[in-house]
Amino acid sequence: MSNKLGNFSIPTVYDEPFSSLFNVLNLSSSRDASDQEVLTGGSLPQLFSHVYGGQVIAQAILAAATKASPSRVANPHSIHVNFMRAGDTQKSIFFNVSCLHRGRSFESFQVIASQEEKELMTLLVSFQEVQPGPTYEVTNPQVSPPNGIVSNLDIFRLVDNPVAKFLGRTSCFEVRHVDGDLYTTTRRPGPHRVWIKPRVCLPEISQIVSRALLAYVVDQLISEPLLRSLGLCWTTPGLALASLDHAMWFHHDVNINDWHLIDLSCAFAGGSRGLSQGKIYNSEGTLVSSLAQEAMVRIADNAGKWAFDGKGIEIKSS
Helix, strand or coil, X not given: CEEEECCEEEECCCCCCHHHHHHHHCCXXXXXXXXXXXXXXXXXXXXXXXXXXXXXXXXXXXXXXXXXXXXXXXXXXXXXEEECCCCECCCCEEEEEEEEEECCCEEEEEEEEEECCEEEEEEEEEEECCCCCCCCCCCXXXXXXXXXXXXXXXXXXXXXXXXXHHHXXXXXXXXXXXXXXXXXXXXCCCCEEEEEEECCCCCCCCHHHHXXXXXXXXXCCCCHHHHHHCCCCCCCCCEEEEEEEEEEEECCCCCCCCCEEEEEEEEEEECCEEEEEEEEEECCCCEEEEEEEEEEEEECCCCHHHECCCCCCCCCCC
8 A cells, every 4th residue: 555645655554663754754735825736744753852854854855756757756866955943843844846947857846844934944856867877986895794783773672761762662774883883872983884774674665765765864873973073972961963954865776675884974073063974885885875964063051952962851751
């Protein structure tokens, strides 16, 4: 079973937490006062007060795909995102799609995500006809395979606090850190490689949904080399971290059920900002995607809604 959305479908999945994720990715359509189509989506619950950015990116990619030509909808090759403000998980998110260009090979769209007429994020996405051309790509790093590396799900099961319990229940992807995780431990600056895979085998899904899912999961990981380089971890007291802008390029088709290796590094940190970069390889060593993100990073006594240390945030046990 699946739900039709433009020229593709969102699969119906009954296994949690993917059931909840696909539910929010299945956007609904309506008309505004000027008779323009507006797509609407909900949000996944979060312990903290703001909407997860990777969710809005995935929703915006799928919103743009509803307007893409049938011959190009499977091949979004680049996205560029600017985040402007945090979203409220209790309110609907509205996606307005504008076509910027339709050419013989490429077509581009702008998607504005908003709540109560306040813009949360702008996404630019380009789709391309599949075409032949000269080829070159960097080789994948040689790292330990995922088997034998501890899973984030196993770590969360062993940690007795509400945050770990929530993540263990709601994380859609299994994450295995080759060079050590940053949940509660700081690490020495150096390589930061991570294996990812859905925690359940997903039914056959379209390429556009597979790429949206990859964009969804990497947003939670791409700032980790920044933390590593600064001697921080996710539970550093007063840590405040927020995505500012994000870019991603797709080079090959994505089999989302495959193990993927994300090879990450930090290029710069200063002025309360940091830049992380990465490459994503499938289990055969093929480079499927490249990405970069600039994030705000601060250590504050009162970081408020941006904090990840839990201070001042009410966390209810399940």
